[in-house]
Amino acid sequence: MTPRVCPEQAFWSRLSGPQQAWLANQLQAQHARPAGGSVWSCDGIDIGWVSADRAQDMVALLPGCTIVQGRLRWQTAADQPLQRSQALQTFLVQQAAQGRLTGWRGEFFAWWPDTPAWPPALDVPPFLCVERAGFRHLGMMSHAVHIHGFLPQGDLWCGRRSNHKVTDPGLLDNLAAGGLTAGESPLTTALRELAEEASLHLSDPTRLRGAGVIRTQRPEPQGWHDEQLLVYNLHLSERETPINADGEVQEFRRLSPGEVVSCMQSGQFTVDACASLAQSLAWLMAGSDANTVSVKVR
Secondary structure, eight states, rough: OOOOOOHHHHHHTTSSSHHHHHHHHHHHHHHOOOTTTTEEEEETEEEEEOHHHHHHHHHHSTTTTEETTEEEEOOOOSSHHHHHHHHHHHHHHHHHHHTOOOOOOOOEEEOOOOSSSSSOOOOOOOEEEEHHHHHHHOOOOOOEEEEEEOTTTTEEEEEOOOOSSSSSTTTTEEEEEEEOOOTTOOOHHHHHOOOOOHOOSSSOOOGGEEEEEEEEEEEEETEEEEEEOOOOEOOTTTTTOOOOOOSEEEEEEEHHHHHHHHHHHHBBHHHHHHHHHHHHHHHTTTTTSSSSSOOOOO
């Protein structure tokens, strides 16, 4: 009897050698920071990266901020994360009032130090918790879940983001994805995003298979994007068809492996969708014994 091939393996085997090589290269999802900015720390812990003018705003408006040898240091004398968070949130409110911070979401994200393990150790109290839009503004690392919907023969269900989205409008994306809101677990976020974005309500959460973590970094108009993508794979049956429920996806497309990579190469997908797909396949090829590895290319 022929061994059953899992959908991820089917996807990978249907790609050409050059397509495999291109996709494997998407694991390198980090870029050099622009010149002239500054790493900033809070109470001795490196938190993020900001441009030179943003660093000057922090020195002027955030008590305890100084620049020493090209590094921005914020000493809070705070005993609890809540006190640090309230002080930083006040600064972000001021930035928004002055028109320096756009895209306010009224949603809180939590900040932890880098957590490369899978599953990530995010059940400990966060070091900071502030407005979501402040993360790119201050170059802080956020977290997001990314879910790939594989069909039995390796095809992928991919969503096209609404043209009204603030970030990456109209681009192709994963089956579902979303930022990790403060107080919410990665699995809860993933299940919620599947229900809201694709109308897929999983009665068995174990169908979601963790596929590791990949960190992406790049400059964006709002500031420095730094995000840890928590990747999941979902095996879908031919009877399961995603339908958007929250208005954030304008259409779903069923794409063959070759079509996925071709669209990625032509810039039709989000950068994070490319990186998270490369990570999910790397996880498979490594036998799930590492978090971020190089995919073997034929």
